[in-house]
Amino acid sequence: MQEIVCTGCSCLCDDVVYGDTVYHACRKGYRLLTGKKEENSVNGEKTDVYRALKAARDVIDGKKLLIFGLDNVTCEAQELALKLAKDFNAAIVDHSALSGGKLLELSERLDSVSLEKFRDEGYVSIYWGANPHNSIPRLLSRFTYYPRCGKRQRGYEEDRFLVVADVRKSETAKLAEKSKTGLFIRIEKDDELVDSFLKALNGRAGKYPEVARILKEVEKAEVNAVFGGSGLCSGLKDFDKFEDVMKKSGLYFIPATSKTNMRGFLETVAEVTGCRCYGYDFERGACLNLKDLPEVFACCEAVMVIGADPLRTLPHELSKRLAGKVVVAINSLKSLVRLLKPKVTIASTLSAFSSGTMVRLDGVKVELKELKEMKESEGKTLSDEEVLKELLSM
Amino acid sequence: MPSPMEIYKLLPKTNCGECGEKTCMSFAFKIISREKKLEECKPLFSPKFEKNRKKLEEMLEIVKKAEETGLVVNEELCIGCANCVVSCPVHVEKDPYNAAMGRGIKMENPILRIENGVVKVVELNLCRRYGKNRTLCIVCRENCPTDAISFVEEM
Numbered sequence: 001m002q003e004i005v006c007t008g009c010s011c012l013c014d015d016v017v018y019g020d021t022v023y024h025a026c027r028k029g030y031r032l033l034t035g036k037k038e039e040n041s042v043n044g045e046k047t048d049v050y051r052a053l054k055a056a057r058d059v060i061d062g063k064k065l066l067i068f069g070l071d072n073v074t075c076e077a078q079e080l081a082l083k084l085a086k087d088f089n090a091a092i093v094d095h096s097a098l099s100g101g102k103l104l105e106l107s108e109r110l111d112s113v114s115l116e117k118f119r120d121e122g123y124v125s126i127y128w129g130a131n132p133h134n135s136i137p138r139l140l141s142r143f144t145y146y147p148r149c150g151k152r153q154r155g156y157e158e159d160r161f162l163v164v165a166d167v168r169k170s171e172t173a174k175l176a177e178k179s180k181t182g183l184f185i186r187i188e189k190d191d192e193l194v195d196s197f198l199k200a201l202n203g204r205a206g207k208y209p210e211v212a213r214i215l216k217e218v219e220k221a222e223v224n225a226v227f228g229g230s231g232l233c234s235g236l237k238d239f240d241k242f243e244d245v246m247k248k249s250g251l252y253f254i255p256a257t258s259k260t261n262m263r264g265f266l267e268t269v270a271e272v273t274g275c276r277c278y279g280y281d282f283e284r285g286a287c288l289n290l291k292d293l294p295e296v297f298a299c300c301e302a303v304m305v306i307g308a309d310p311l312r313t314l315p316h317e318l319s320k321r322l323a324g325k326v327v328v329a330i331n332s333l334k335s336l337v338r339l340l341k342p343k344v345t346i347a348s349t350l351s352a353f354s355s356g357t358m359v360r361l362d363g364v365k366v367e368l369k370e371l372k373e374m375k376e377s378e379g380k381t382l383s384d385e386e387v388l389k390e391l392l393s394m
Numbered sequence: 395m396p397s398p399m400e401i402y403k404l405l406p407k408t409n410c411g412e413c414g415e416k417t418c419m420s421f422a423f424k425i426i427s428r429e430k431k432l433e434e435c436k437p438l439f440s441p442k443f444e445k446n447r448k449k450l451e452e453m454l455e456i457v458k459k460a461e462e463t464g465l466v467v468n469e470e471l472c473i474g475c476a477n478c479v480v481s482c483p484v485h486v487e488k489d490p491y492n493a494a495m496g497r498g499i500k501m502e503n504p505i506l507r508i509e510n511g512v513v514k515v516v517e518l519n520l521c522r523r524y525g526k527n528r529t530l531c532i533v534c535r536e537n538c539p540t541d542a543i544s545f546v547e548e549m
């Protein structure tokens with residue numbers, strides 16, 4: 001048995017004990033840790049990793065390449081993938097343009113706070129368009145609502161105030177509604193809630209009168225935060241006004257993006273290219289945004305999928321463009337990628353069992369803990385980082 | 395679950411001491427923790443308090459039932475979020491640097507623990523709903539987002 005870091009979502013729980021029984025990981029994490037492992041293959045035939053690597057290199061040589069995925073691999077592997085993209089004049093993207101990137105961008109402009117500080121001192125947490133129940137299942141129990149420590153010794157019943165603002169009554173909203181110290185605001189338009197905040201800050205009432213109560217609660221402590229989710233990102237029209245609310249109310253902003261190491265990818269892209277963007281096309285020397293994706297997906301000849309399941313996570317509008325492309329998949333677990341009939345599949349070690357670094361949703365770097373003793377079923381595989389190193393050195 | 399104050403309001407409030415407690419309020423508390431029974435309050439059984447007594451008996455029906463209750467987890471509904479593990483007052487007291495702080499529980503034989511992605515009942519004897527000083531604790535159930543926890547009397 002060994003303690004590892006679960007890479008099931010951006011919470012990166014570092015207390016998971018892995019052995020014949022897996023302790024403390026949520027269902028989502030457990031599914032990842034015990035998922036069916038991928039196998040090396042070329043043209044659908046099982047092979048060893050070195051033949052697969054050689055075939056992969058042959059596939060990508062001389063082709064217009066798109067590298068896609070990367071949200072589930074370490075920063076070190078992301079850096080090598082960017083190097084590969086640069087060497088091959090390829091385009092490289094993750095999921096951030098589709099969802100989550102905007103939240104991470106916002107968090108860079110707004111005051112933020114680490115999850116540990118929020119755990120020790122946080123009082124009001126506002127889940128805005130976020131339902132961590134599905135996406136980051138342990139967020140409330142590990143950091144934001146239930147822990148008793150630091151200045152919050154009396155626990156959630158007396159010491160924390162939970163607000164959920166959402167278009168539907170999510171599971172997290174149900175908890176807020178049930179709680180004596182919480183409330184659920186069913187919103188229709190995110191901008192109307194922003195407006196209510198601005199009005200309440202000026203002593204006036206807006207569409208949502210509950211906001212006045214929230215601001216009163218906010219005054220009771222120094223650390224209060226909005227956890228912005230995909231609902232906020234897709235619903236909000238006027239981001240400037242939202243930023244205005246955040247600054248005037250003194251609330252911290254924490255992006256509740258669930259993709260494990262999306263934050264790491266965006267930081268690595270920024271470091272390598274000098275641009276704050278959601279992906280990069282090295283051939284054109286240009287940043288990639290949401291509007292560029294259909295063309296990028298359509299124009300490439302070969303696709304290298306790294307740590308992703310595009311048929312499951314991409315909208316059909318994009319995933320349909322992968323049909324007929326030559327695909328190289330570097331994945332740890334079996335996935336729907338098989339439906340794309342990849343020319344080469346390279347089985348890599350699950351990031352949770354590898355060494356390396358990932359960036360948690362709040363921007364804190366987390367060191368992964370390499371699994372010392374692989375079970376028989378885990379087999380001997382190279383990490384994503386090692387696979388990419390090999391490909392680069394060929 | 396009635397609160398001690400709700401019980402107290404229906405008691406004679408004379409602090410006569412016949413029940414062995416100094417005040418009616420402390421008697422109300424002991425009713426909730428099941429250390430005392432309504433029958434020990436003699437004045438309550440006089441005609442003057444008949445209405446109150448009936449109300450109290452109705453209120454306490456749920457407390458009586460709980461004597462045979464057990465905590466049941468529907469693993470199919472559980473997502474392993476650990477809200478129940480971290481919020482349980484027994485865990486908070488006995489594992490202050492792990493479970494209470496949101497980390498994986500380290501105390502040996504806790505009441506609940508997340509194993510293979512779902513909550514498992516490990517040592518039910520520690521639950522506050524059991525034993526001499528039992529209370530009708532519902533903390534874990536109230537904080538379960540999927541209604542995976544229930545108590546036998548509700549099923």
Ligand code: SF4
Pocket residue numbers: 006007008009010011012013016024025026027028029030136137138139
């Ligand atoms: S919350 Fe996320 S990181 Fe934590 S155990 Fe669950 S899936 Fe893994």
Ligand code: SF4
Pocket residue numbers: 465481482483484505506520521522523531532533534535
């Ligand atoms: S009923 Fe109370 S004491 Fe028993 S397991 Fe649930 S929270 Fe803990």
Ligand code: SF4
Pocket residue numbers: 467471472473474475476477478479512513534537538539540541542543
């Ligand atoms: S709170 Fe409910 S869903 Fe969460 S671990 Fe406990 S039983 Fe499972």
